[in-house]
Amino acid sequence: MNRNDFLRRVISLSMxxxxxxVLLSQRPVQGLDISDxxxxxxxxxxxxxxxxxxxxxxxxxxxxxxxxxxxASPTADIQVNYNGAGWTTxxxxxxxxxxxxxxxxxxxxxxxxxxxxxxxxSLIHPDILGGAGANNYYANFGAAPMxxxxxxxxxxxxxxxxxxxxxxxxxxxxxxxxxxxxxxxDGNTPISKIDFASVVLHEIGHGLGFSGSMTIDDGNxxxxxxxxGVNGIGCWxxxxxxxxxxxxxxxxxxxxxxxxxxxxxxxxxAAQLKSNNVYFDATNANAANGxxxxxxxxxxxxxxxxxxxxxxxxNGTPNSLMTYSLGHGESxxxxxxxxxGMFEDMGWTISANQPTAPVVSGLPMIELSAGQTFNNVIDxxxxxxxxxxxxxxxxxxxxxxxxxxxxxTIDSNRYIDIxxxxxxxxxxxxxxxxxxxxxxxxxxxxFMINPKQVYLPMVISN
Ligand SMILES: [Ca+2]
Ligand SMILES: [Ca+2]
Ligand SMILES: [Ca+2]
Ligand SMILES: [Zn+2]
Numbered sequence: 001m002n003r004n005d006f007l008r009r010v011i012s013l014s015m016x017x018x019x020x021x022v023l024l025s026q027r028p029v030q031g032l033d034i035s036d037x038x039x040x041x042x043x044x045x046x047x048x049x050x051x052x053x054x055x056x057x058x059x060x061x062x063x064x065x066x067x068x069x070x071x072a073s074p075t076a077d078i079q080v081n082y083n084g085a086g087w088t089t090x091x092x093x094x095x096x097x098x099x100x101x102x103x104x105x106x107x108x109x110x111x112x113x114x115x116x117x118x119x120x121x122s123l124i125h126p127d128i129l130g131g132a133g134a135n136n137y138y139a140n141f142g143a144a145p146m147x148x149x150x151x152x153x154x155x156x157x158x159x160x161x162x163x164x165x166x167x168x169x170x171x172x173x174x175x176x177x178x179x180x181x182x183x184x185x186d187g188n189t190p191i192s193k194i195d196f197a198s199v200v201l202h203e204i205g206h207g208l209g210f211s212g213s214m215t216i217d218d219g220n221x222x223x224x225x226x227x228x229g230v231n232g233i234g235c236w237x238x239x240x241x242x243x244x245x246x247x248x249x250x251x252x253x254x255x256x257x258x259x260x261x262x263x264x265x266x267x268x269x270a271a272q273l274k275s276n277n278v279y280f281d282a283t284n285a286n287a288a289n290g291x292x293x294x295x296x297x298x299x300x301x302x303x304x305x306x307x308x309x310x311x312x313x314x315n316g317t318p319n320s321l322m323t324y325s326l327g328h329g330e331s332x333x334x335x336x337x338x339x340x341g342m343f344e345d346m347g348w349t350i351s352a353n354q355p356t357a358p359v360v361s362g363l364p365m366i367e368l369s370a371g372q373t374f375n376n377v378i379d380x381x382x383x384x385x386x387x388x389x390x391x392x393x394x395x396x397x398x399x400x401x402x403x404x405x406x407x408x409t410i411d412s413n414r415y416i417d418i419x420x421x422x423x424x425x426x427x428x429x430x431x432x433x434x435x436x437x438x439x440x441x442x443x444x445x446x447f448m449i450n451p452k453q454v455y456l457p458m459v460i461s462n
Contacts, residue, residue: 047131047132047133047171047173047206047304048131048132048133048206048210048211048304048305048308048309049121049128049129049130049131049304049305049324050128050129050130050131050199050202050203050324050325050326051125051127051128051129051305051324051325051326052126052127052128052129052178052194052325052326052327053325053326053327053330054127054327055327056315056325056326056327056328056329056330057315057316058315058316059191059327059328059329059330060315060316060320060330060331060332061187061189061330061331061332062187062318062320062321062331062332062333062334062336063187063333063334064101064187064333064334065101065104065105065334065335067104067105067351067352068100068101068104068105072104072351073104074100074103074104075103075104075105075106075107075108075351075354076102076103076105076106076107076108076112076158076351077103077108077111077112078099078100078102078103078111078112078113078114078204079111079112079113079114080092080095080096080099080113080114080116081113081114081115081116081168082095082116082117083115083116083117084117084118084119085118085176086117086118086174086176087116087118088183090183090184091181091183091196093183093185094183094184094185094196094197094200095116095196095197095200097185097197098197098198098200098201098204098333099114099200099204101201101333101334101335102201102204102205102208102335104351105335105340105350105351105352106158106208106343106348106349106350106351107158107348107349107350107351107354108154108157108158108349109158109161110154110157110158110160110161110162110163111163112154112157112169112170112208113167113168113169113170114168114169114170114171114172114204114207115135115168115170115171115172116171116172116173116174117172117173117174118173118174118175118176119173119174119175119176120175120176120177121173121174121175121176121177122175122177122178126175126177127325128175128304129174129175129178129194129199129326130172130173130174130175130199130200130202130203131172131173131203131206131304132170132171132172132173132203132204132206132207133170133171133206133207133211134152134153134154134169134170134206134207134208134209134211135153135165135167135168135169135170135171136152136153136164136165136167136169137150137151137152137153137156137238137244138150138151138153138156138164138165139151139240139242141156141159141160141164142160143159143160143161144156144159145159145245145347146245146248148241148242149242149243149244149245149248150213150237150238150240150242150243150244150245151209151244151245151346151347152169152207152208152209152211152244153165153169154169154170154207154208154209155208155209155245155346155347155348157169158347158348158349159347169207170204170207170208171207172200172203172204172207174196174199174200174203178194180192180193180194180328181193181194181196182194182195182196183196183197184197185197187331187333188331189328189329189330189331190329191328191329192328192329193328193329194326194328195326195330195331195332197331197333198321198326198330198331198332198333199326201321201332201333201335202321202322202326202332205321205322205335205339206308208343208348209245209246209343209346209347209348210246210308210322210339210342210343211244211246211308212236212244212246212247212250212307212308213236213237213238213243213244213246213247214234214235214236214247214250214258214269214273214307215227215234215235215236215301215303215307216232216233216234216235216270216273216274216301216303216306217229217230217231217232217233217234217235218231218303219231219232227265228265232267232270233265233266233267233269233270234262234265234266234267234268234269234270234271234272234273235264235265235266235269236258236259236264236269237264243259245346245347246280246308246342246346247259249280249281249282249285249342249345249346250278250279250280250281250295250307251278251279251281251292252272252275252277252278252279253275253277253279255281258272258273258278270301272297273297273301273306273307274297274298274299274300274301274306275297275299276297276298276299277297278294278295278297278307279292279293279294279295280292280293280295280342281293282341282342282345283345284340284341284342284344284345285338285341285342285344285345286341287341288337288338288340288341289319289337289338289341293310293311293338293341293342294310294311294313294314295307295308295309295310295311296308296309296310296311296312296323296324297311302324305324305325309322309323309324310322310323310338310339311323312324314338317336318334318336318337319336319337319338319339320332320336321334321335321336321339322335322336322338322339340352355387355388355437355439355441356386356387356441357386357437357441357442357443358384358385358386358389358394358435358436358437358441358442358443359384359385359386359443360380360383360384360433360435360443360445361383361445362383363378363380363383363433363445363446363447364378364447365447365448365449365450366378366416366418366447366448366449366450367449367450367451367452367453368406368418368420368426368449368450368451368452369426369451369452370423370424370425370426371423371424372418372452373417373418373419373420374416374417374418374419375411375415375417376411376415376416376417377415377416377417377418378415378416378447379414379415380396380410380414380415380416380433380435381414383445384396384435386437388437388438388439389437389438391414392413393437393438394413394435394436394437394438395413395435395436395437396410396413396414396433396434396435397410397433397434397436398410398431398432398433398434399432399433399434399444400430400431400432401429401430401431401432402428402429402430402431403425403427403428403429403449404421404429405420405421405422405425405427405429406418406420406425406427406429406431406449407419407420407421408429408431408449410433416431416447418449426451426452427449427451428448428449428450428451429448429449430446430447430448431446431447431448431449432444432445432446433445433446433447
């Protein structure tokens with residue numbers, strides 16, 4: 001067995017006993033088939049909620065991403081199982097709308113399947129609008145960017161270009177007891193309604209991996225044991241020895257890592273999680289935010305809200321979708337740049353950052369008379385640009401010549417030479433060039449060789 005298989009087995013063995021605890025303690029609203037849990041190296045993630053905000057400081061209306069509005073091609077495929085009651089046509093339409101937004105924001109070759117249902121989340125708390133989580137986390141798969149780190153299955157699938165988990169990637173629930181849902185998709189949420197599309201967009205975000213593993217044990221074994229069963233102990237890892245990729249980037253105000261600088265299963269860690277002083281610190285998130293990203297870490301631990309949301313300071317900004325609550329009349333139809341930056345740091349490829357093929361434009365027509373040859377007649381680099389590569393890193397080829405007698409060649413991966421094999425040739429040839437970048441993206445372009453035209457002056461007389 002290779003190293004990865006070995007590590008996977010180690011995880012599965014060490015976690016087997018913890019899995020049921022995780023299910024009981026952190027997935028109160030989701031009924032996962034226990035047989036799913038025998039999948040090697042997989043665990044159920046926690047549910048993160050979005051809460052009703054009775055008193056938003058600003059009633060926000062945030063427009064969808066530009067590329068979605070411009071009908072960009074989807075770069076991912078989200079498939080939804082509408083389970084149980086409550087899925088009216090308008091509810092499904094609003095869900096599809098939110099899924100379609102995500103399909104233009106992230107890149108995955110593997111379909112992302114969501115099990116969605118309405119259920120009585122008021123049994124947990126009447127202010128819970130929805131909850132969702134990844135159905136599995138994977139570590140040490142072949143394409144994992146960081147070793148010994150848990151990735152939400154949708155990220156792992158995208159990185160691995162394989163569906164690692166036969167079940168749905170995400171489970172999402174919405175509160176069946178709320179009578180104030182707005183199922184429109186126009187963002188014109190009435191002032192007494194909750195915008196369902198915003199809630200779905202938020203919850204899909206959790207399922208895609210916007211969620212950390214840290215929690216504080218409430219000491220109540222009747223609702224499951226979160227850490228060691230000791231009240232007030234903070235822990236991470238969903239019962240494994242591995243943090244999630246989200247946890248890898250969290251720190252306190254002094255820059256101390258929550259996983260490295262505080263013991264797992266400790267009251268010291270719990271204190272950090274309630275400090276109002278927790279940050280996500282990683283390259284792309286920081287670039288989007290202009291500095292590290294403050295997370296929601298109120299003085300009283302709120303299971304499903306604390307740690308796995310952006311700080312309240314993001315309300316009133318384009319990044320408010322992943323704050324922990326949403327108020328009447330609001331519509332937030334955009335993940336926002338901070339969340340997308342965090343996703344990129346966690347292993348997602350963001351659609352807008354996808355490499356693009358080289359662009360070739362304006363290749364000239366070449367006029368050639370019998371007996372002529374040309375050396376370096378076109379500098380291909382002068383007509384080519386690429387998002388990433390320097391001209392010298394691109395590869396130029398001739399892939400067809402309509403009249404091969406023209407004998408066009410590329411010199412030094414840059415210049416066009418023309419040396420007709422018949423010195424009397426004076427014809428037409430269409431030359432097709434292919435440019436390949438270091439991402440193996442290609443663009444084809446053509447130029448033409450024509451006989452030299454001799455224009456006789458026209459005499460105008462009257
Ligand atoms: Ca799957
Ligand atoms: Ca909010
Ligand atoms: Ca490129
Ligand atoms: Zn949430």
